[in-house]
Amino acid sequence: MPKNKNRSFAVIGLGTFGTTVASELARFGNHVLGIDTVERNVSRVAETLTEAVIADGRDEQALREAGVGNYDVAVVAIGEELEANILCTMNVKLLGVPTVWVKAMSRTHHRILTKLGADRVIQPEQEIGRHIAQMLHNPLVRDYVSLGNGFHVVDFRVPESLNEKRVDAVGLTDDFDLRALGLMRGSEFVGCESGATQMRTDDKLLLLGRRENLRRFADGL
Structure with a gap:
């Protein structure tokens, strides 16, 4: 298997979720x-x-023969069969794959996989559901990324009510304990370090x- 600056991934389970993850990783090179x-x-992903x-x-020897132990990351994307999902997770850990991500089907399943040593347990339906609900709740929220420990980076569409207002004039730090990282104005990034940057509608x-x-800030806009 060739080594390059990109990591190598073994995706086990090629349903809709696994195929999407594998195809996107391949697209990134x-x-x-x-x-x-x-x-x-x-056959669907062979090319x-x-x-x-x-x-x-579920077969450790089959995974060994496929060379899974030589990969940097294993993604266990087996969805419907709980036993197969758990056994596969155990096998890739036994093969010494450094990083293991696993798809979970329930909270109990999540706990089991965590005990088995999975580095990241994901529940795609719940995560996407929360993401969509957040954007539906406040149309000004364009997107967001969770950083862990309760912190997020959120992309807000600046409404007319904030047009031409300075970033430091809306109480971000004092009233909401938030930090402005910058503005995207079309394809241009505008820094907000001084706080004097003026916002424009749709920034x-x-x-x-x-x-x-x-949420408090978004709800008040």
């Missing part, structure tokens, strides 16, 4: 191995991924802070 027990799922093989994630204001403070 990474070395990606796709594994599934269903031939048509493997997109670096490698695609038919194998059972994208990038804010860093805790969720509850970001």
Whole structure:
């Protein structure tokens, strides 16, 4: 397997979620191995991924023969079969894959995978649902990224009520304990270090802070 500046990924389970993850990683130029027990799922990505093989994630030897232990990251994307998901997670850990991400189907499943040593447990439906709900709740929220420990970076669309106001005139720090990281004005980034930057309607204001403070600010716009 060739080594380059990009990482290598083994994606096990090529349903909709696994195929999307694997295809996007390959599009970014990474070395990606796709594994599934269903031939048509493997055939579907054979020309997109670096490698695609038919194998059972429950079988440690099959994963070993596929070279999974040589990859930087394993993504266990098996969705419907709880036992297969857990056994596959155990196997990639036994093979010594440095980083393991696993798709979970429930809170209990999440706890089990964490106990098994998964580096990141994801519940795509819940995460996307929360993301969409946040944007539906306040149309000014264009997007956001969770940084952990309660902190988020949020992309707000500047409304008419803030047009031509200075960043330091809306109480971000004093009233909401938020930090302005900058503005996106079309394709141009405008810094806000001095606080004197004037906002314009439809600018994208990038804010860093805790969720509850970001929500208070957004709800008041």
